[in-house]
Amino acid sequence: MDTRSTRAVFLDRDGVINSDQDLYYVTHPDQFVLNEGIGEFLKKLQDAGYLLIIITNQGGIAKGLYSHQTLAEIHKKMLQQLSSYGVNIAEIYYCPHHPDYGKCLCRKPESLLIEKALARFHINPQQSFFIGDRESDIQAAIKAGIQPVRTEPNENLMKYLQILL
Numbered sequence: 001m002d003t004r005s006t007r008a009v010f011l012d013r014d015g016v017i018n019s020d021q022d023l024y025y026v027t028h029p030d031q032f033v034l035n036e037g038i039g040e041f042l043k044k045l046q047d048a049g050y051l052l053i054i055i056t057n058q059g060g061i062a063k064g065l066y067s068h069q070t071l072a073e074i075h076k077k078m079l080q081q082l083s084s085y086g087v088n089i090a091e092i093y094y095c096p097h098h099p100d101y102g103k104c105l106c107r108k109p110e111s112l113l114i115e116k117a118l119a120r121f122h123i124n125p126q127q128s129f130f131i132g133d134r135e136s137d138i139q140a141a142i143k144a145g146i147q148p149v150r151t152e153p154n155e156n157l158m159k160y161l162q163i164l165l
């Protein structure tokens with residue numbers, strides 16, 4: 001029996017937390033725009049006892065489109081905006097690699113970043129969910145034994161609350 005008691009909702013970033021329209025990569029904090037309803041949605045999950053963890057592929061770093069430092073600034077803006085809804089993100093895990101520039105074990109659809117979070121926070125995967133808008137999110141979730149929730153890019157996620165609560 002799995003005695004780990006922490007429940008988590010894992011979240012993809014682009015297209016789930018923030019708008020993923022024509023940009024393809026968010027390369028500057030000014031381009032980071034929260035999706036409608038995401039603050040309220042995450043607050044509901046947090047209030048229900050879920051730990052919130054972001055797992056994101058940021059291959060633009062490998063491509064030289066932005067730096068680790070710029071990504072940190074983008075994430076600082078994200079955390080500030082979410083905190084205005086009372087939302088606390090436990091951790092952000094990102095893969096900075098891109099297959100055009102070499103193989104890695106952490107880019108979704110691989111599940112290494114999820115596994116790291118499961119171990120660090122003693123999360124029970126069977127009581128957790130992964131919300132993502134791409135097939136690579138779904139595959140990573142399944143590899144880690146977590147139930148996937150597939151969304152459309154940039155949609156208001158409130159309609160998924162009844163699955164999660």
Ligand SMILES: [Mg+2]
Pocket residue numbers: 012013014015016020132133134
């Ligand atoms: Mg996405």
Ligand SMILES: [Zn+2]
Pocket residue numbers: 095096097098104105106107
């Ligand atoms: Zn990687």
